[in-house]
Amino acid sequence: MPLCEEAADLVDTEADIYGRPQRLTKEAFHAWKGMKAGAAADGVTLFLISAFRGIDYQHDVIARKLRGGRSIEEVLQVNCAPGYSEHHTGRAIDVGTTGCDALVEAFEFTEAFRWLESNGNEYSFFMSYPRKNQFGIKYEPWHWCFQKREK
Numbered sequence: 001m002p003l004c005e006e007a008a009d010l011v012d013t014e015a016d017i018y019g020r021p022q023r024l025t026k027e028a029f030h031a032w033k034g035m036k037a038g039a040a041a042d043g044v045t046l047f048l049i050s051a052f053r054g055i056d057y058q059h060d061v062i063a064r065k066l067r068g069g070r071s072i073e074e075v076l077q078v079n080c081a082p083g084y085s086e087h088h089t090g091r092a093i094d095v096g097t098t099g100c101d102a103l104v105e106a107f108e109f110t111e112a113f114r115w116l117e118s119n120g121n122e123y124s125f126f127m128s129y130p131r132k133n134q135f136g137i138k139y140e141p142w143h144w145c146f147q148k149r150e151k
């Protein structure tokens with residue numbers, strides 16, 4: 001897996017669904033706002049579940065799961081090792097929508113996911129972990145990362 005550097009330059013975004021403040025890079029936040037508005041114009045609700053997460057935070061999440069009795073292999077299928085999560089970059093977002101639980105595979109059956117599949121790339125957001133991805137990370141239809149690349 002590529003090493004993901006922690007972003008230095010972050011701006012405050014809207015709070016997540018739990019009311020926690022979230023941060024992204026300026027460019028990613030701008031793109032997210034545009035994408036959210038674009039979806040809304042098509043009658044599709046997108047909201048932010050999670051954005052920037054620091055390396056320390058990632059470490060704590062994994063440590064907690066290990067203390068809870070899970071094996072490291074099990075944990076690394078769903079959580080990247082500290083330093084390898086795209087959320088460190090301030091460009092990755094976990095997206096939610098109304099009528100669907102947060103961070104579940106069933107997100108792929110929502111209008112929001114269909115909309116993202118057709119329009120996400122227009123806003124430079126790409127799904128990082130499709131089924132059978134090269135990183136061995138579980139399928140995450142909700143996880144999209146802002147990457148400036150040629151369309």
Ligand SMILES: [Zn+2]
Pocket residue numbers: 087092093094142143144
């Ligand atoms: Zn994610």
